[in-house]
Amino acid sequence: MRNVFCKVPLWEASRTLAAVAGGREPAERVILHARLVNVCTAEVQEDIGVAIARGRIAMVGDVGHCIGPDTDVLDAAGQYIAPGFLDGHIHIESSMLSAGEYAKAVIPHGTTGIYPDPHEICNVLGPEGVKWMMDDAARSPLKTMFVMPSCVPAVPGFEDTGSFVGPADVAAAMGWERMVGLGEMMNFPGILSGSDHAHDIVGATLKADKIVTGHYSMPETGPGLNAYIASGIRCCHESTRAEDALAKMRLGMYAQLREGSAWHDLHEVAKAITEHTVDTRFACLISDDTHPHTLTALGHMDHILRRAVEEGIDPVTAIQMATINTAQCYQMDHELGSITPGKCADMVFLEDLERFAVTRVLIDGEIVAEKGRMLAELPPYAYPEQALHSMHIKDAITPESFVVPAPAGKDEVEIRAIQVIPARVGDYEKHVTLKVQDGKLESDTEQDVLKTVVFERHHATGAKGVGFVKGFGIKRGALASTVAHDAHNLLVMGTNDADMALAANTLIQCGGGMAAVQDGKVLGCAPLPIAGLMNDKPAAEMAGLVAGLEEAWKQIGCTLPSPFMTMALIPLACLPELRLTDRGLVDCTAFRFVPLETGEEA
Amino acid sequence: MRNVFCKVPLWEASRTLAAVAGGREPAERVILHARLVNVCTAEVQEDIGVAIARGRIAMVGDVGHCIGPDTDVLDAAGQYIAPGFLDGHIHIESSMLSAGEYAKAVIPHGTTGIYPDPHEICNVLGPEGVKWMMDDAARSPLKTMFVMPSCVPAVPGFEDTGSFVGPADVAAAMGWERMVGLGEMMNFPGILSGSDHAHDIVGATLKADKIVTGHYSMPETGPGLNAYIASGIRCCHESTRAEDALAKMRLGMYAQLREGSAWHDLHEVAKAITEHTVDTRFACLISDDTHPHTLTALGHMDHILRRAVEEGIDPVTAIQMATINTAQCYQMDHELGSITPGKCADMVFLEDLERFAVTRVLIDGEIVAEKGRMLAELPPYAYPEQALHSMHIKDAITPESFVVPAPAGKDEVEIRAIQVIPARVGDYEKHVTLKVQDGKLESDTEQDVLKTVVFERHHATGAKGVGFVKGFGIKRGALASTVAHDAHNLLVMGTNDADMALAANTLIQCGGGMAAVQDGKVLGCAPLPIAGLMNDKPAAEMAGLVAGLEEAWKQIGCTLPSPFMTMALIPLACLPELRLTDRGLVDCTAFRFVPLETGEEA
Secondary structure, X not given: OOOOOOOOOHHHHHHHHHHHHHOOOOOOEEEEEEEEEEOOOOEEEEEEEEXXXXXXXXXXXXXXXXXXXXXXXEEOOOOEEEXXXXXXXXXXXXXXXXXXXXXXHHHHHOEEEEEEOOHHHHHHHHHHHHHHHHHHHHOOOOEEOEEEOOOOOOOOOOOOOOOOOOHHHHHHHOOOOOEEEXXXXXXXXXXXXXXHHHHHHHHHHHHOOOEEEEOOOOOOOOHHHHHHXXXXXXXXXXXXXXXXXXXXXXXXXXXXXXXXXXXXXXXXXXXXXXOOOOOOOOEEEEOEOXXXXXXXXXXXXXXXXXXXXXXXXXXXXXXXXXXXHHHHHOOOOOOOOOOOOOOEOOEEEEOOOOOOOEXXXXXXXXXXXXXXXXXXXXXXXXXXXXXXXOOOOOOOOOHHHHOOEOOOOOOEEEEEEEEEOOOOOOEEEEEEEEEEEOOEEOOEHHHOEEEEEEEOXXXXXXXXXXXXXXXXXXXOOEEEEOOOOOOOOEEEEEOOHHHHHHHHHHHHHHOOEEEEEEOOEEXXXXXXXXXXXXXOOOHHHHHHHHHHHHHHHHHOOOOOOOHHHHHHOOOOOOOOOEEEEOOEEEEOOOOEEEOOEOOOOO | OOOOOOOOOHHHHHHHHHHHXXXXXXXXXXXXXXXXXXXXXXXXXXXXEEEEEOOEEEEEEOOHHHOOOOOEEEEOOOOEEEEOEEEEEEOHHHHOEOHHHHHXXXXXXXEEEEEEOXXXXXXXXXXXXXXXXXXXXXXXXXXXXXXXXXXXXXXOOOOOOOOOOOHHHHHHHOOOOOEEEEEEEOOHHHHHHOOHHHHHHHHHHHHOOOEEEEOOOOOOOOHHHHHHHHOOOOEEOOOOXXXXXXXHHHOOOEEEEEEOOOOEOHHHHOHHHHOOOOOOOOEEEEOEOOOHHHHHHOOOHHHHHHHHHHOOOOHHHHHHHOOHHHHHHOOOOOOOOOOOOOOEOOEEEEOOOOOOOEEEXXXXXXXXXXXXXXXXXXXXXXXXXXXHOOOOOOOOOOHHHHOEEOOOOOOEEEEEEEEEOOOOOOEEEEEEEEEEEOOEEOOEHHHOEEEEEEEOOOOOOOOEEEEEEEOOOOOOOEEEEOOOOOOOOEEEEEOOHHHHHHHHHHHHXXXXXXXXXXXOEEEEEEEOOXXXXXXXXXXXXXXXXXXXXXXXXXXXXXXXXXXHHHHHOOOOOOOOOEEEEOOEEEEOOOOEEEOOEOOOOO
């Protein structure tokens, strides 16, 4: 993969690098006396120096002769240096941060490169939105190597998204020079069944000689996994059992072991390499989804490395899994992922290989962070108006918008409710009997059942899906969110129509986000004006807003852990069993619409 | 690197592969009950099946459901299967075989892919000759992934070659779809000193996102090696000590451990991985130069694997070094180098992991060899007339062509002789006093000094270099060869002018080759009509011709081992100390021409 994420291409820097290594020109910067984590040979080498020029590594070893009068000398005595950490699969949108703010949040933790799949913004704003996010990312030194979303919409025909991505769109995106591959191919049923749409999207990526990333979330590791890998998919982050990860590695697929804010897979999947004596070159560490408070409280790849070592993975192996292995996965190891001559001078200073305390971060030879503080200044980036005004709802939302008329002549109605499961992605279809009140169906807090409405918000079609959700524990008030996977329509849930209307309108007013309302008062709101998904505030501020919102959730009675996540998955029609999109209730096992009332046919 | 060396691109085969893995379509061929050498995880897995369709692997594991009525079933019970062997650095010309015949010689030994550097034919015929060799190679199933010669001529200004390769030629060649990178950059002095010519040639390759292969033959592993690697060079086969190889691996360079016909490096360099606990992903096995008799008597990569295991390398590690590591070096691991879904079905059946007895070879899913016998038929390839008539010598060669007039008025003359060293590439400048006979200088078998002449043979310039060589032990007769590195002019050596003229004219008549003559009789001749370097005869036949020639050499008194190699290096002006090209005697330490007579200035 040709690297455009560098200060200077190697062919422009090579004469200088040769001159610096040879001692004919001074290095711009040298590091002395470091304990080098050598990810090529899996060793720690003592008392190593590194000479840097034009953003690249000129020499590794004894570099005294590379020092000139103007060379900046960094003494690393007592410190380890490792290649900058790479996150091979991540959705920036999950952090609720703009790409620039995300970079500021993770760089001080040692991350120097990420491979984001901008699946969420693409669902809202299409390939154009992806380009804007790329522009947002380009202002930061973080190497942000995008992959093109492959499944927009996630479940065609069952929801209205802001966009559609087909093979031609993918082919076009592969021509963008900062695009390095295809985003997670979640449509594994399509791949397995030979769908032209799915295979053509993968094919457009392979033809461009770029990397296809995967999402194979089934426990089956036989014919299905083989069919999936044989179709050209190179990596997958959906292993939840050690045997999943091991099966993938054995089949030549990069097993991206995940430790995100909501997905704590490492404890199990680490066993693939701690309980088996295998070559680990096909194992990587990735975050997938990280919320702002995780970034500020725990960190990013440094946290995942810490967790990996806690799970018994050798520290040098763990660092390989966050550096050279990921670079090899993306075939960018000639440019990234090791501290060796010619590579981009992306590296991390560490106090130890247990806590992974990052003291200094270099990208392209520049010191971009020190002692947890970001040093590089980012120029501002203004998303275009279109991105900041993504709430396109046909009719004004009033309390009446939430009225659910009961079938005539009935006192009570048995309905299909979506029963959520704490901290799990799946849900159940639960049948609940609601009393008819004034000819309408209402939330029933006694039964922990909340009225839920999804408003189409992309093309002002007026589409509106109505259902009931069970399990949030909310006693009085309403919640709204535009983070509602994957179409990110406006999702509103509550005990009464007035609060629901207020929650909805609060978000419409601020361009999208998440809000909690009680008795006509906004208790908490995290505005996410960029596509209704992100905010350009710093991570700490966003973490504060989210913490306030969490408080508000509790105040109105919510008993769930990570309620945002559980709420955001209510419309995700590729997960079992029952989901609510803007088009209605979807039976996600049979893939068909079902009516609210049980016993009826759609 | 996009793979064009396959039956069908993956994007055309993916639907079929998914259908076969899923059991909806039968496989074309399956292998059952194999002991799989899994090079991804470095394990041997028992009782594994492989399903194949459209030249690719659809599934690995339990493949019973992939068998249909027309599926060819291969029972591999008791056998190992491994990915087909890859040779990451090789000169086909050294085998004296055409590319097609070379393929026939190595495929039965388990080789399924090679990365040839057609340096010799390019010196004679230029990029056009490289293209012809590519066409020759294309008729065989062997994946022949060419790299473009980088150093033509090897030492500009000191010899006349048939061609010149500059940065623009390299840039053009990178556009040829079967060209995967740049041939060994032997001009490491140019790289280290920042020569534009050398850096632009490397740069043209990097810009095309292709692989730059190396040749760094100095024992220095500090500034020089760093400068060389920093300039973008990814691999090197010139390690002769374990510390050379280890230094390269630590610096992120693929250390290609060599075991050729004349270069037996493995005994030493294997210690880089047997005496150090290091990750071996940066270690590869390669052959570089293999003579026809080695191919027929010992084999190819199977022989090198055997040698690696003899030197204490773990067999699975050794196989990784001849498969996935090489594929990763060339960033073609998504297509080659492992038995995993989606990859080209290139694989080898082995009886054991010690002798590496190859019983069956598959390329693109077809059985191409069985029990040492090549099964695939190759269509003929006819090199164009230009390639078959490469002897362009200005004047007719007669005994008078070899007359060396002595300086007037001297009875004896002290001259510079080239003192060869048995089985070593270096030589010495040795001063020898010759008696003047009839006003001429002649060979002196008493002192083991032979008259030697190099005739320019590419552009009929009439250039002719004259010198004396010491150490071959020849008593009566003459030798001639057009295998004379790297310019491959016509090199003639002998005790008398008549035999020398006959040896030269014998080669002119047969289009080049190697000949031995005594008393007006041709004792042995190996015609190499393709560029004066190769012959389209089968390996066994060529080995026979070479054996006959060896006999002739002995008959005329030669005492050296591998006399061909020693003779062929006489003109190689990039090796120390004294060499003879068609332009004259070259002091290869100071890089200047020197006169035959000592004490004179050039």
